Amino acid sequence: MSIKMAELIRKWMKLFHVMLTRDIRSIILLVTFQIKMFWYKQKNIVMLHFFDENVRKFPEKPAIFYKDEQYTFENVSDLANRISNWIESSLKLGHDDQWELLHKVSVISNDEQQQNQQNNNGKENIIQTKIYQQFNDNLQTTQIGLMLGNIPELASFLIGIARVRCSAIMFNTNHRRDTLINAFQATKCQIFIFERKYLQAIKDVAENLPDIKFFLYDRDLIKQPQRQQSIDKNLLQIDFNYDGMTRMDLINVSVDNDNENEKHLQFSKLLQTYPTTSVLKKYPYKFTDKMIYIFTSGTTGGNIKASPADNVRQIASYFSQCRAFDLNSNDNIYICLPCYHSFAGITGLGYMFIGGITITLADKFSATKFWKDCCQYQCTAAIYIGETCRYLLAQPYRQEETQHSLRIMMGPGMKREIWREFQTRFHIRRIGEYYGSTEGNVQTFNMTNVEGSCGFIPYYYGILCRLLFHVYLIKVDPETMELERCRRNGLCKFAKPGETGMLVGQIRPGHSFSEFLGYTSTKESTKKIIRNVRTKGDFAFVSGDLMEMDFYGNLYFKDRTGDTFRWKGENVSTTEIEDIISQFTKHQDCVVYGVTVPGYDGRAGMLATNDRQLNLDRFYQFMYERVPDYAIPKFIRITDDIQMTSTLKFIKYPLRKVGFDLKQTKPMDQLYYWNCQQSKYLPIDSETYDKILNGQIKIS
Incomplete structure (x- = not known):
């Protein structure tokens, strides 16, 4: 009894x-952050204002180190x-005052408004209308x-596009065939710019593109770091009326013949002919302007979505991380994660855009x-995901x-088991x-170096x-993963210390960083919302992530x-992969899910099917041509x-x-x-099973 009492006293003393x-x-930090964000909102200070101020203050400071090249803020x-001048003058795009006037539309249809009024009233209806306004705003942009x-x-492309309010x-550079087509279907691109090394991938799906x-x-063709570099001497070789390729051009273009495709290789040089001065028009920048869309498979399945x-989001992400992790403008942050993901593309580049930090x-x-x-x-700081940490530890x-x-490494997913090592x-x-x-409105920080923790909730207040x-x-229910609610009032039950629960973020329209912006699909956006969480009529974003x-x-x-x-640090939509596999199996039953493998972070993909005629070699080749390796x-x-359930849905939990x-x-x-050494699927027997468990056989 005395030992338990001593342990209890020790715990409460530590909590104090x-x-x-x-x-x-x-x-x-939270209060000062909210004050700062409120000030920026009132003054309508956007990301471009921060970037332009950084260029003005230190134009010659290195903004980006890349291989043996150095790019200053002025570069x-x-x-x-x-880029912005090209978009404005050549493409005739840009959201100026006239565009705003012509494209101002009702964000919610009359039918939806009437239905909302019938089903809800008062504060709940107002909150729902504001949430749906966010979803519909995602479509009101070029x-x-x-x-x-x-x-x-x-x-530069991100800044140039933002400067004309587009x-x-x-796009994920790993997307091929079906997943690439799905990505185009999830957006309404009016212009598509791609690097030369992705020409074959685009050409392969040209017939299915918009x-x-x-x-x-x-x-x-052009090395930007030499700011004084003269424009191509023979300007006659540049087609100043060049307006890009069509789908038919993509179908007919040769991947390897430069002479044949000389016209389509001119875009980089053409950009150099535009002035480095700011755009001519005045653009009514807003704090809520959508800057970047990132593809995510989310946790609701289905095809990939753009968030x-x-x-x-950009400004809040930067300042919250800077305050939590003590970053400053003298840092140099190493970014080796793909910029098509939000951590590198939004937060990582945001260090440079907003804070004037070298990357x-x-x-x-x-x-x-x-x-x-x-x-x-x-470098004084670096970003990571959990998988990269494991790879580094595996190196000699x-x-x-x-x-x-390096004084700090920042990121999500470092396991407690490897933290101290x-x-x-x-x-x-x-x-x-x-x-x-x-896409979420939830962000938590581990500011005290607690091993394995990704943040905290001070529930005891x-x-x-x-x-x-x-x-x-x-x-949540441990088997169905459904949220548990109180029978008396229908509200959600809060997880206690030691219990596993689902992380959710209450949606508070008008409050910085607590709003849920949704996706380009309103239907998919609504799948991530739950009601009646803490009080009747409230709304919350459900992360789909279980925490303890x-x-x-x-x-x-x-x-x-x-x-x-x-x-491998990537989200994989099982529904999307199932749809692709069913094309190969002629719609035989197939279920895709993730399974844990000792020694690996995350979950490896596993397929369960009743197709006993499955040709494994042809199956792999089929998938390799259509989805990234990690999927x-x-x-x-x-x-x-x-x-299957009575509604003909596959039950994945037992599998x-x-x-x-x-x-x-x-x-x-x-x-x-999958044996990566032999590049083929091999049977699992008791010997290979043991070797997979103890790491003697690598699957990736």
């Missing part, structure tokens, strides 16, 4: 210490101005698609080059891993673990916590729910044990629970795994 240190600091601005890798010019759609203009960008980030940009993550790059460019020792200048081996003083999602924080942990909270309020990521799994199933189970465990499958089942 947490309240005096972490909580007080967090409340101060980035000059190309951005050329969208320009970008399929560019991690190149410095991407920053929106950039960041009837828009396509522009091929070849950065090798917007407005000025509010070092890598083509892609390389475990062998990571520490070398950090040393060479004298190299001298650079302890000679760098990572910090110790690589001499990283601080891990800035946090939680966030592309009761009603005060719920007034200050819009983030809650809701109880300890006694001190620290959050620990447990799993993802819904029809999505995460593998191809790594395990296959041929079985008759696929259950996911069994995974590729030989002991739990039926005798007639056939199990296969």
Whole structure:
């Protein structure tokens, strides 16, 4: 009894210490953040204002280091101005005052308004109308698609597009065939700009693309860092009336014949002929302007969707991270994650756009080059996802891993099991673990280096916590993953310390960073909203992520729910992959889900099908041509044990629970795994099963 009492006293003493240190600091940061965001909103200060001020203050300061090239803030601005002038004068696009007047439409139809009034009233109806206004606003913009890798010019394209109040759609450079077609269908691009190395991917699906203009960008034709570089001497070789390629041009274009395609290789040089001065028109920039759209499969399944980030989201993301992790304009942040994801494309580039921070940009993550790059460019911070940390630990020792200048690494997904080892081996003083999602209104920060935690909720303050924080942990049924509600009032039940719950964020229209912007599809947007969470009539964004909270309020990521799994740092929509596989199996039953594999972060894709005639070699080739490698199933189970509900929906929980465990499958089942050394699917027997578990066989 005395031991239990001593333990209880120790816990409460530690909690009191947490309240005096972490909580007080967090409340101060939260209040100052809200004041700052309110000030920016009142003054209508947008991302472009921050960037232009950085260019004015230090034009010669390095904005981007890329390989052996250096781009100053003035370099980035000059190309951005050329791009915006091209969009304004040549494409005749841009959301000026006249455009606003012509395109101002009712965001909610009369039928929807009438239905809302019938089903809801008072405050609930007002909140719902504002939420739907956000969803419909996503369609009221001119969208320009970008399929560019991690190149410095991407920053200029984003600024140039924003300067004329258009929106950039960041296409995933791994998308091919079906997934690429789905991406076009999820947006309404009027212009599409892509790097030359993606020409074949675009050409492959040209017949299924919308009837828009396509522009091929070849950065090798023009090297932007030389600001004084003269424009092409022979201006007669440039077609000043060039207006891009059509679908038919893409079908007929040759990937390898430069002479034949000389006309379509001129776009980069053509941009150099436009002035570096600002655009001529006055644009009524707004705090809520949509800047960038990022593709996400989300947690509701279905085809991929595009989620917007407005000025509010970009500015709030920057300042919240800077305050949580003590970043400043003297930092140099290493970015090796793909910019088509929000962490690098919105937050990462935002460090430079808004804070005037130098960034070092890598083509892609390389475990062998990571520490070398950090040393060479004298980086002081770096971003990560959990998978990259595991890859770094798997590398043999190299001298650079302890000679760098990094004081902090920031990102989501570092496992508690490797946290201390990572910090110790690589001499990283601080891990800035946090939680966030592309489309979500939920963001939490681990500001005190608690191992494995992605943030906290100070639940012990009761009603005060719920007034200050819009983030809650809701109880769920462990098998169905449905939210648990109180029978008496129908409200959600809150998870207690030690319980697993679903992370949700209350939607508070008008409050910075708590609004849910939705997707380009209103139908898909509504799937992410739940009602009656804490009080009758309130609305919340449901993340689909399961968390566990300890006694001190620290959050620990447990799993993802819904029809999505995460593998190699990428979200994979199971419904989308199932649709593609059914084309190959002639619509035989097929179920895709994620399974855990020892030694790997996230979940590997697994296919369960009743097609016993499945040709594994042809199946892989079919998938390889249509989806990214991370979305191809790594395990296959041929079985008759696929259950369905009365509404003919597949029940995935039993399949996911069994995974590729030989002991739990039926005798007639056939199990296969992807052998990356032999590049083929091989049967799983007891020996190979044990080797997969102990890491002797690699599946990726």
